[in-house]
Amino acid sequence: MKPTELVKFLFLTKDNRNLPSDPAELDTTLPMCSTVVNDLASSDHDQVTWIGHASCLVRIAGLYVLTDPIFSDFCAPVQFGPPKMKRYRPPGISIDNLPCIDAVVISHNHYDHLDYNSILELSEKFPNIVWYVPLGLKSWFDHQISAKVHELDWWESFTHSDKLTISCTPAQHWSKRTPFDTCKTLWGGWCLKSSDKNVYFAGDTGYNPVCFKEIGEKFGPFDLSLIPIGAYEPREFLCPQHVDPHEAVKVHLEVKSALSLGIHWGTFRLGKEHYLAPREDLKTALEEAEVDPTKFVTILHGESIPF
Numbered sequence: 001m002k003p004t005e006l007v008k009f010l011f012l013t014k015d016n017r018n019l020p021s022d023p024a025e026l027d028t029t030l031p032m033c034s035t036v037v038n039d040l041a042s043s044d045h046d047q048v049t050w051i052g053h054a055s056c057l058v059r060i061a062g063l064y065v066l067t068d069p070i071f072s073d074f075c076a077p078v079q080f081g082p083p084k085m086k087r088y089r090p091p092g093i094s095i096d097n098l099p100c101i102d103a104v105v106i107s108h109n110h111y112d113h114l115d116y117n118s119i120l121e122l123s124e125k126f127p128n129i130v131w132y133v134p135l136g137l138k139s140w141f142d143h144q145i146s147a148k149v150h151e152l153d154w155w156e157s158f159t160h161s162d163k164l165t166i167s168c169t170p171a172q173h174w175s176k177r178t179p180f181d182t183c184k185t186l187w188g189g190w191c192l193k194s195s196d197k198n199v200y201f202a203g204d205t206g207y208n209p210v211c212f213k214e215i216g217e218k219f220g221p222f223d224l225s226l227i228p229i230g231a232y233e234p235r236e237f238l239c240p241q242h243v244d245p246h247e248a249v250k251v252h253l254e255v256k257s258a259l260s261l262g263i264h265w266g267t268f269r270l271g272k273e274h275y276l277a278p279r280e281d282l283k284t285a286l287e288e289a290e291v292d293p294t295k296f297v298t299i300l301h302g303e304s305i306p307f
Contacts, residue, residue: 013234015272033302036093049304051092053267061163061194063102067201068113075112075268089267092302105132107203108187109177136185167191169215171205191219200225206240207247212254221256224307230265233273245281249289260296
């Protein structure tokens with residue numbers, strides 16, 4: 001991303017987010033699930049819990065896997081001026097209330113997907129976590145924590161245990177964590193495959209007419225897909241890197257997903273679409289594509305659904 005493009009995005013494009021200043025209104029329009037801890041404790045089946053943004057807790061084959069965990073208040077290296085990258089919905093479950101985490105998959109190194117403080121806290125609380133990262137990102141982890149880290153290229157797989165195989169998939173995105181490391185590390189999505197269930201986490205991606213069909217052919221069909229639906233306006237700026245809800249429906253179909261969950265929305269101020277637009281535009285996109293709306297859903301922060 002060029003500095004001139006960033007300045008234009010931050011200061012010269014219309015902001016349609018209309019986030020309420022009244023917390024009570026947010027509690028009405030984007031309520032939190034209040035039963036998450038009890039739901040997790042009582043469940044013994046495969047399920048996914050939406051923590052917020054791209055952070056999900058997947059229970060598969062009796063194992064717990066986190067995707068792109070961010071529990072911090074800010075998704076930026078510093079608390080900088082407009083738009084402040086501040087969380088406006090809290091995590092659906094806190095780190096203190098998480099079950100024992102077996103593995104974490106990281107899609108790329110942007111601050112809203114690779115959060116330093118969350119990585120430290122998770123590694124301290126669950127020292128036996130196995131981390132899965134795209135090519136080139138292991139060295140960052142080695143400098144931050146003492147942990148088992150597996151670095152995979154697109155289409156590579158790793159046998160996590162006799163219960164689960166984890167594979168890295170392509171995505172249309174980019175990476176950058178400092179002014180000097182643009183696209184120096186890989187980005188991607190992840191597949192989690194057990195003996196009877198198959199999960200796809202798309203990570204952060206723009207639409208590509210080739211790669212999702214390839215993912216569906218090589219690793220699909222999927223019982224559950226975690227697909228981004230937010231941070232897509234303005235399109236002239238964000239189209240190459242973030243799908244909109246209509247493109248998300250294409251991804252759902254092309255990877256052959258039985259059930260998809262809309263993620264990457266409702267948590268941080270990133271795109272400039274109305275803060276509820278991802279959810280509403282997804283409904284419209286499903287109707288236009290004649291896709292059963294029960295097959296691609298959004299849920300509350302902290303809510304769990306089986307798959």
